[in-house]
Amino acid sequence: MNKKQRNMLVRIIIASAMTVALQFIGVGGWLRLALYVAVYLIIGFDILLKACKGIINGRVFDENFLMAVATVGAFALAVYERSGEYMEAVAVMLFYQVGEFFQSYAVGKSRRSIAALMDIRPDYANIEKDGDIVRVSPDKVEIGQIIIVRPGEKVPVDGVVVSGESSLDTSALTGESLPREVHSGNEVISGCINISGLLKIRTTKDFGDSTVSKILELVEDSASRKSKSENFISRFARSYTPAVCYCALALALLPPVFLLLFNGAAFELATFETWIYRALVFLVISCPCALVVSIPLSFFAGIGGASREGVLVKGSNVLETLSKVRTVVFDKTGTMTQGVFEVNAFHDHNDMDIEYSKTRLLEYAAIVESSSSHPIGKSLLRAYGHNVDHSRMSNLREIGGLGVTAVIDGKTVAAGNEKLMKSIGVTPCHCHTAGTIVHIAIDGEYSGHIVLGDVVKPTSAEAVADLRKSGVAQTVMLTGDTHAVAVQTAEKLGIDKVYSDLLPADKVARLETILKVSEGDGKVAFVGDGINDAPVLSRADLGIAMGAMGSDAAIEAADVVLMDDDPMKIGKAIRISRRCLRIVWENIMMALGVKGVCLILGVFGIVSMWLAVFADVGVMILAVLNAIRAMYVRKI
Amino acid sequence: MSKTFKIEVDCANCANLVEETAKKVEGVKDLSISFMTQKMKVTFEDGTDEDAVMAKVLKAAKKIESDFEIIL
Numbered sequence: 066m067n068k069k070q071r072n073m074l075v076r077i078i079i080a081s082a083m084t085v086a087l088q089f090i091g092v093g094g095w096l097r098l099a100l101y102v103a104v105y106l107i108i109g110f111d112i113l114l115k116a117c118k119g120i121i122n123g124r125v126f127d128e129n130f131l132m133a134v135a136t137v138g139a140f141a142l143a144v145y146e147r148s149g150e151y152m153e154a155v156a157v158m159l160f161y162q163v164g165e166f167f168q169s170y171a172v173g174k175s176r177r178s179i180a181a182l183m184d185i186r187p188d189y190a191n192i193e194k195d196g197d198i199v200r201v202s203p204d205k206v207e208i209g210q211i212i213i214v215r216p217g218e219k220v221p222v223d224g225v226v227v228s229g230e231s232s233l234d235t236s237a238l239t240g241e242s243l244p245r246e247v248h249s250g251n252e253v254i255s256g257c258i259n260i261s262g263l264l265k266i267r268t269t270k271d272f273g274d275s276t277v278s279k280i281l282e283l284v285e286d287s288a289s290r291k292s293k294s295e296n297f298i299s300r301f302a303r304s305y306t307p308a309v310c311y312c313a314l315a316l317a318l319l320p321p322v323f324l325l326l327f328n329g330a331a332f333e334l335a336t337f338e339t340w341i342y343r344a345l346v347f348l349v350i351s352c353p354c355a356l357v358v359s360i361p362l363s364f365f366a367g368i369g370g371a372s373r374e375g376v377l378v379k380g381s382n383v384l385e386t387l388s389k390v391r392t393v394v395f396d397k398t399g400t401m402t403q404g405v406f407e408v409n410a411f412h413d414h415n416d417m418d419i420e421y422s423k424t425r426l427l428e429y430a431a432i433v434e435s436s437s438s439h440p441i442g443k444s445l446l447r448a449y450g451h452n453v454d455h456s457r458m459s460n461l462r463e464i465g466g467l468g469v470t471a472v473i474d475g476k477t478v479a480a481g482n483e484k485l486m487k488s489i490g491v492t493p494c495h496c497h498t499a500g501t502i503v504h505i506a507i508d509g510e511y512s513g514h515i516v517l518g519d520v521v522k523p524t525s526a527e528a529v530a531d532l533r534k535s536g537v538a539q540t541v542m543l544t545g546d547t548h549a550v551a552v553q554t555a556e557k558l559g560i561d562k563v564y565s566d567l568l569p570a571d572k573v574a575r576l577e578t579i580l581k582v583s584e585g586d587g588k589v590a591f592v593g594d595g596i597n598d599a600p601v602l603s604r605a606d607l608g609i610a611m612g613a614m615g616s617d618a619a620i621e622a623a624d625v626v627l628m629d630d631d632p633m634k635i636g637k638a639i640r641i642s643r644r645c646l647r648i649v650w651e652n653i654m655m656a657l658g659v660k661g662v663c664l665i666l667g668v669f670g671i672v673s674m675w676l677a678v679f680a681d682v683g684v685m686i687l688a689v690l691n692a693i694r695a696m697y698v699r700k701i
Numbered sequence: 702m703s704k705t706f707k708i709e710v711d712c713a714n715c716a717n718l719v720e721e722t723a724k725k726v727e728g729v730k731d732l733s734i735s736f737m738t739q740k741m742k743v744t745f746e747d748g749t750d751e752d753a754v755m756a757k758v759l760k761a762a763k764k765i766e767s768d769f770e771i772i773l
Contacts, residue, residue: 122764299717357714365737
């Protein structure tokens with residue numbers, strides 16, 4: 066509770082106590098009025114003040130104005146009627162303030178707890194200085210410096226473990242509850258919590274470029290990217306309040322005037338009284354608070370809940386798009402498959418197994434691919450198993466979607482797909498084994514090819530089935546891989562359509578046709594691993610980057626970032642968004658429904674001002690509580 | 702050039718109203734207020750004096766909601 070809230074609470078308590086006491090004091094006349102006015106001012110002076118300021122600044126219609134007019138009006142009526150019924154005005158103001166207090170407290174509290182979910186900011190880093198360990202701010206740590214992370218502390222900056230062994234809790238980043246074991250040589254990312262042993266880490270990035278900073282930036286910006294429903298509500302609120310004010314004015318004047326002119330009623334102020342009272346009731350109901358608070362709160366809670374599950378959503382607008390996804394397009398390598406290739410076979414130009422020059426072929430392939438970020442390159446390196454001497458290689462050229470060429474030991478080596486071979490004038494052998502094929506030509510002469518097999522992720526097939534259950538109508542796979550491999554994988558996973566042999570640029574073109582075809586039937590999401598597919602990620606209605614920890618380009622291009630690489634999270638993200646949107650609409654419907662009914666009943670004088678303020682505050686409390694529900698997403 | 706400021710604003714509707722008005726302040730290219738994170742992201746026009754613009758933004762905001770604060 067902050068200072069303002071404490072003040073408010075004190076005022077509420079004092080005013081309530083005085084109101085109760087006044088029921089037992091049997092004073093009448095002006096003294097009675099004075100006492101009630103005192104209570105009224107204690108509880109509502111700030112509202113009156115703000116209403117006055119609003120009028121001075123030319124902003125007449127806000128909720129302060131409404132409440133001020135309604136309560137002052139009620140006082141005036143009571144004075145005029147000499148009824149001594151001042152209670153109503155005081156009670157309305159009191160309930161309104163209790164409602165506001167509750168709202169500010171509940172919203173503030175859930176805001177903080179959601180923000181805490183997303184708060185992975187490390188407070189300090191430990192560095193060694195003259196034999197002592199000192200704490201410094203994480204942004205003071207330089208690249209290549211050694212930092213020390215004790216058990217229980219957050220890893221402040223991305224780096225590589227140089228000594229020590231431990232398990233890391235990555236749950237704040239990935240939602241994965243199983244700790245990750247790390248030892249010397251492993252890469253660690255900032256934001257993880259060290260559980261067991263002391264780690265010494267050599268930093269590879271500065272704080273600003275570290276994973277944790279990237280994520281924080283993303284999360285902090287997420288709330289400023291507003292959804293259509295939020296914009297709709299704020300537009301609605303802008304015209305709603307003035308509209309209700311004019312309606313109230315009409316309600317106070319038109320019916321009595323009508324009665325006077327056409328029904329022959331005598332000109333008495335009494336004719337006006339009932340209608341003025343009904344108009345005041347109208348004003349009480351008209352506050353748009355419930356809607357205006359609960360919609361952004363629902364989105365914020367949804368985004369917070371998703372981030373706890375390792376799904377980072379870049380904004381409320383993204384959450385909205387996500388809920389409308391009907392087509393999911395996958396990249397294959399690294400997304401549906403592990404992106405870890407195993408070398409299955411070595412073939413010569415006749416597609417026959419080779420034995421004798423296997424190592425030479427693999428050596429050249431490994432060297433030429435050694436600086437490639439593509440998973441195939443990494444897999445070849447792993448299969449080769451030796452360190453690569455980069456000084457043997459020069460003139461390295463990476464041709465996107467085709468392969469690489471370089472000069473190794475004075476020989477021109479080209480490694481890549483059939484298109485690459487054809488482009489350098491070599492006739493490749495067409496391999497009949499399903500798999501990813503790397504053809505190798507040395508000095509313009511075909512030397513054979515290596516067959517690699519990609520391993521499908523264990524949850525991929527389940528994830529596709531899960532998406533279908535969540536209402537995704539179509540699944541598509543795009544890959545640069547050969548037709549045989551692509552079809553084989555798609556069948557195994559149950560994916561509807563597959564497009565193979567695509568260069569990165571082809572993927573964008575293909576996605577554009579998919580976008581055109583599915584226009585009007587939901588949104589198209591593209592799921593990629595962020596390597597080579599940043600353009601596709603940004604072109605899709607919704608880009609989902611997977612396992613993107615550490616890949617800056619992907620985090621920037623994507624709308625949704627899955628922190629780990631489990632495809633099951635795609636379906637989950639969609640379900641989280643759908644539920645959040647359902648809650649948003651529930652709140653809109655409930656608030657408008659209750660208000661609508663109250664307004665109509667108010668016109669006929671069925672609703673008293675008491676009931677009106679109860680309806681107003683009650684709806685708001687319900688809407689806020691309902692909105693908070695969007696945060697609990699563990700089981701969906 | 703855009704900057705994020707920490708703000709204090711009590712009601713969601715005021716936040717919307719302030720956003721709408723402050724967007725029109727001279728020197729502000731774009732402005733977005735998040736009631737939930739209590740942050741204001743301001744994108745300035747090129748070559749403006751940011752402090753002067755922010756003073757104007759605060760003044761405009763105060764006119765709408767006297768409790769609005771920018772925490773520096």
